[in-house]
Amino acid sequence: MRRLVVYDACMSHASTADVPTILFGAFDRHNFGDLLFPHVVARLLGRKNPIFAGLAERDLRCHGGHQVISLARLADAYRDRAVDIIHVGGELLACSAWEAAVMLQPPAHAQKIVLGLDGSPQRQLEWAREQLGLTALAPYTVSRSLFPKARIVYHAVGGVTLDRCDASMRAEVLGNLRTADIVSVRDRHTQAILGAAGIASQLIPDPAVMAAELFGERIRHQAEHGEVAR
Numbered sequence: 001m002r003r004l005v006v007y008d009a010c011m012s013h014a015s016t017a018d019v020p021t022i023l024f025g026a027f028d029r030h031n032f033g034d035l036l037f038p039h040v041v042a043r044l045l046g047r048k049n050p051i052f053a054g055l056a057e058r059d060l061r062c063h064g065g066h067q068v069i070s071l072a073r074l075a076d077a078y079r080d081r082a083v084d085i086i087h088v089g090g091e092l093l094a095c096s097a098w099e100a101a102v103m104l105q106p107p108a109h110a111q112k113i114v115l116g117l118d119g120s121p122q123r124q125l126e127w128a129r130e131q132l133g134l135t136a137l138a139p140y141t142v143s144r145s146l147f148p149k150a151r152i153v154y155h156a157v158g159g160v161t162l163d164r165c166d167a168s169m170r171a172e173v174l175g176n177l178r179t180a181d182i183v184s185v186r187d188r189h190t191q192a193i194l195g196a197a198g199i200a201s202q203l204i205p206d207p208a209v210m211a212a213e214l215f216g217e218r219i220r221h222q223a224e225h226g227e228v229a230r
Helices: 002-011 032-045 071-078 097-103 107-117 121-132 167-178 188-196 207-223
Strands: 021-024 051-054 067-070 083-087 150-157 182-185
Touching (some): 021 032, 032 207, 051 071, 067 071, 107 121
Parallel strands (some): 021 051, 150 182
C-alpha cells in the first residue's frame, strides 16, 4: 500500500482534467512488461478514454493490450492543441530508432533486416525513420517540437545505458528531458546519469510492481480459469 501512496503523489500532477491525455510507450509490441504499463498508469490517473500511443499502429487487445495509434499520426492531429503526454514507463531513454523499428517487426523479417543492414548505421537509420515516420534518434522520448502545446511527463522511465549511447542520440534525449514538465525514473543509475547532466528527477518504483495492488481481483479471476488454471 505504501507504493500506492507514492504513486498517487507522483500522478496527482501528471494530467489535467480538461485536455486529452496521451499515454505513450513501447506497448505497441507484444512484450508483457510493456503491455502492463499503460494499464497501471490509466488506472492511477482514473481518466476515461485516454489515447494509447506507440511508434506503430497496433491492435493488441486480443493479447490484453490496447488499440495503439502511432505517435507520428497523433503529432499531426494534436500539433496545435493542448494535450498531456505521459511516457508510461520502461527502458525508453536508451532505445534508438533502429532498435525500436527492428523490435516492431515480425521475428523472421527482423532477422533479415538486421542481416541485410549490418555494419551500415546510416542505412539502418534511414530505414528506421521510414518505418516510424519520425526523424528522431531516440523516438520513445517525445520532442516538444512535435507537440508544441503539450504538457510532457516521464513516468518511472529507465535509461541505464544512456551514458553509453551515441553522443548525438544522448544529446537528443537530454534535450527532450530538459523541456519536459515532470521527470521520474525507476532506478538510481538512470537518476545519476540525468543528475550529472543537470536534470532533476524523482525516483519511484517500476509501474509493474503496482499490478497486484491495482488488479488483484482480476488476476485472481484469470488464475482460476482457462489456460492459467490448467
